[in-house]
Amino acid sequence: MPDALIEIFISIFLLIGGAFALIGSIGLARLPDLFTRLHGPTKATTLGVGGILIASVLHFSSRAEGLSLHELLVTLFLFATAPVSAYLIACAALHLRTPAPEDHRRLDRTGGEE
Amino acid sequence: MNRWLPQPMFSLFLWLVWLLLANSLEPGHIVLGAFLALALPLFTVRFWPDQPCMGRPRTLMAYLAVFLWDIVIANLTVARLILGPVRRLRPAFITLPLDLKNDFAITVLAHSLSLTPGTVSSKVSEDRRTLLIHVLDLDDEDQLIQRIKKRYETPLKEIFPC
């Protein structure tokens, strides 16, 4: 492939990645309570960093030294661990009985098994 | 499985991870990776009391394709919800009754739900019968449960039959 085309692909992945990482953090800062805040970082930030890592794979593979795939390992690791972190944080919050807004009153009906 | 290769899939995974980590396909790394992939499962086999049995590799592939597609959709949905008006969100907890019995299958289901549209798994009950899920914008509870069961739980039941 010509270099210019690869550069366009790398730029697209970088921009998508940066945008999603930013959206994840906006969610973290903006949403009203802990459980809604969990959604931003687990999904958007993980995909954002994944996009930047794919850009890195493309960039280093397009150079002379040949294929460079080890960034995929970080992507894989992040996708495997982000839900575990979210699950544990949610568990900790349920354990501490984090005050939830009115929308979450149902929790007392569904989640009180401790 | 047999005595010297207790977990063939795990060994294959370890070997691939080693090659990715070394970032080369030199013969030395291939041999060293193969050695580690054979030795590590032998030492750690006692940490895995019940082995997940795998059936139907084709269902697994179809599941992975659906899963990757849903991750992209999930992110667009969540981006729209985050950037949209916060007061219009309808966050809620729902409980999903689990049909899966295997611990590993439940883990995979909870993991998939956390990465796909608008849901984060929050707690598996002690008796492994229900899964507490937080939904960012709940429209219709029964419809969502039906969708999860059809889209994720049914293929997982085929992939992990025990």
Place this chain on the structure above:
Amino acid sequence: MLSSAILVAFVCIATALVLNFWRLFAGPTLPDRILALDTMAINTIALLVLLGIHQNLTEFFEAALLIAMMGFIGTVALCKYLLRGDIIE
């Protein structure tokens, strides 16, 4: 073209880190702060990888992998502490 895309991505990640830091500062509960720290670790990985592309160096990869692992282990340890009041049982 590539350098301007890298610059835009740098600005995005830096803004994200500032927002995370604000959440870390504002709280209000401990799980909120743990979540903010976890997100900061993930964004730092993105920053390091971007720096690697910018300077054309692969050496940052190891650091990124280590931060990914340490961030995850840190999150797990902190949550375990909140859940049990103890890390090693």
